Amino acid sequence: MTTTSLADFLRALPDEELTALIRLRPDLVIPPPADFSALAHRAQSRVAVARALDALDQFTLEILDALRYTRVGHSSSVESVLALTAQSGVEAARVRAAIDRLRAYAVVFGPDAAVRIVGAVDEVCSPYPAGLGRPAEELDPLAGALVADAAGLRRTLLAASPAARAVLDRLAAGPPVGTVAAASLQPGSDSPVRWLVDRHLLAVVGRDAVELPVEVSLVLRREAGPLGQLHPDPPPMETPRRDPAQLDRAGAGQVLELVRNAEALVEAIGQEPPGVLRSGGLGVRELRRYAKTVGIDEQQAALLVEIVTAAGLIGEEIVDNKRVESVFLPTVAYDAWRAFGIAARWHRLAVAWLTMTRAPALVGQRDDRDRPINALAPELSRPGAPAQRRAALQVLADLAPGETADPAAVVATLSWRAPRRISRGTSAGIEASLAEAAFVGLTGFGGVTGFGRLLLAELAAEAPDPEDPLGIGSPEGYALSGSAALLDTLLPAPVDHVLLQADLSAIVPGPPEPTLAGELELLGQQESASVYRITAETVRRSLDAGYSAADLHALLARRSRTPVPQTLTYLIDDIARRHGGMRIGSANSYVRSDDESLIAEVLADRRLQQLGLRRLAPTVLACRHTPNRLLEALREAGYPPVQEDSTGAAVLARPKARRGAPRPTWAARGVEDPTAAVRLSAPRLAGVVDQIRRGDAAARAARRAPVTVRANGASGASHTEALEVLQQALRDKTRVWVGYVDAHGATASRLVRPVSMGSGYLRAEDERTEMLHTFALHRITGAVPESEA
Structure with missing residues (x-):
């Protein structure tokens, strides 16, 4: 078999079938080939054929082996394959359908009586078709x-x-x-x-x-047939059935946990930014600390930190340019993410997990140098991870709503759907993907949730923008739709109130709305998903941020559906009365207070001796450190100071949060197949097909067109006659074949439409590539009108 024979097969395909081929194998047109010969050369390359076979199911590959086994010379026949499969009890229609599938992928081509197999199939497949040896x-x-x-x-x-x-x-x-x-x-x-x-x-x-x-x-094999046991159907799968609403409720509950844990993790990283290891990962001790803070195990913490980083919520900031040291920090996108509802926040996390080229399950394992693999380390990069996740979830999504399956059944089904792809991995990776899907909330009780099914369909229909999956950058802003809209109906409605208790706890009877969440973050210390504790420290934090005692009383009265405990009222008044009784300014810095005993206490405090405080007056202490350093030291020692400006007015403001630059999103990087994330629209497909046909026509005409001038039927005409042909084509705005010698001394020809000619150069447009070319007139060896070529 030659490239030309496959090229002729592709050339004879109708546009519909050629478009279908490109949809199945988009790698063949990236970048678009010049003609059908180039397309055929790509289609039968070793890498392209291996990628095509990876997408075929077990039965189709068995029929391909049957074609290889019955091949005589360079071709086989459908009848010879049907004769073999009939002994195995497989219907002829199913065999023909498998052969048609192979034709659709351009793995085989030709009529039923002479089916040819592209040469690279023998290179990438077993040398023993159907498991049969030599004579x-x-x-x-x-x-x-x-x-x-x-x-x-x-x-x-x-x-x-x-x-x-x-x-x-x-x-x-x-x-x-x-x-x-x-x-x-x-x-x-x-x-x-x-x-x-x-x-x-x-x-x-x-x-x-x-x-x-x-x-x-x-x-x-006399009982099973010459080809052995064939597998026209996937293995049977036990699918216990549950109420679909039960799956949705389980998934929605996990969504609440995921969003809450993600927010707690990012906040913990913002409060104590961890350093970036030289390998680019997150340290084991830091991961263990964050897992304890959030209340999840280390493996789940590794998965969560990978998800929030892939979603662009965690980035890096260089803190030492000389030693190139960096720390992990929340990004500006995190602030925007927090402003949305739970369904929108989940959507971003779920899309990030589905599309990121990372394998969090490998955290804690050893690499090829016997070193532990850290979270966020480059060693976790696995280009095939997105395809594996979607394939595993698609098995569950193909079941009826409410049906469930255990991981072993999913692995068995995938081994039938794509045996070549699964054989290169292990079942552990698929089982880890299913466990991660449950953690993200896409599944519940072993079945896909309704909103998870919608999300998979959305990603299959159109790839989201990896830089803005929520549409934040659009003028209209983000609007819930599809999977996020369905999830939003399953989640409890956001609440705008709390229930204050006598023990100074605030119970939130549901997910708090963004404004209430911000107020609770400042006024209380979160103890669980729905419980916040109000303490003297949190009240002082609110006063430092600019609230007054009256503001806090009004806030609690407005937000609480239960009476405000008297002890809480007394606590706020007591802290507010002492708040600001000590002031800090620039001396380099100073401490002043109307309470002389308080100044004396500060001066005698051994915890503050490193500040080098000295008394300037009964109510004033001077310090060599900056006001911010002095303010921090006094607060750590338990004093309630506030900063003042040059006029003596108190400076009250919430501390500015540090933000880092997001890492390059792993969701946007290459996946196992460089074209797996490519979605070719119908207009683009039509354009590619038209470009290939035009290029093929031009290439075939170029092979027939002479390089030297042919005018009035005489070959080898003078250079002057060539210029006359070009001038006439310029006037008539027609296309002409131009023969020329390039800079390397090689002769070539090109079909162009002259645009202008002067100053020793011809400028002409190549309509096939839509490019403007410039030819030196002294290098042109001939010119022939397209109609005479």
């Missing part, structure tokens, strides 16, 4: 003599011991080659393999390898 005569003349005697072959097989028969059955199932210990093949050995070799049922093909002749395999 006995080719392996060993004595083996050939044995299989020629059908009765003798049956008697020899019947004489085999159970151990020897087990070896034969194993090799008959394929592949037909096996390795054994060299001692087992030595003459005189009592091993079953030696017995089979002595009876010529096996042939020695190496120092420690044996092969089963194809004739013996066919006898052993």
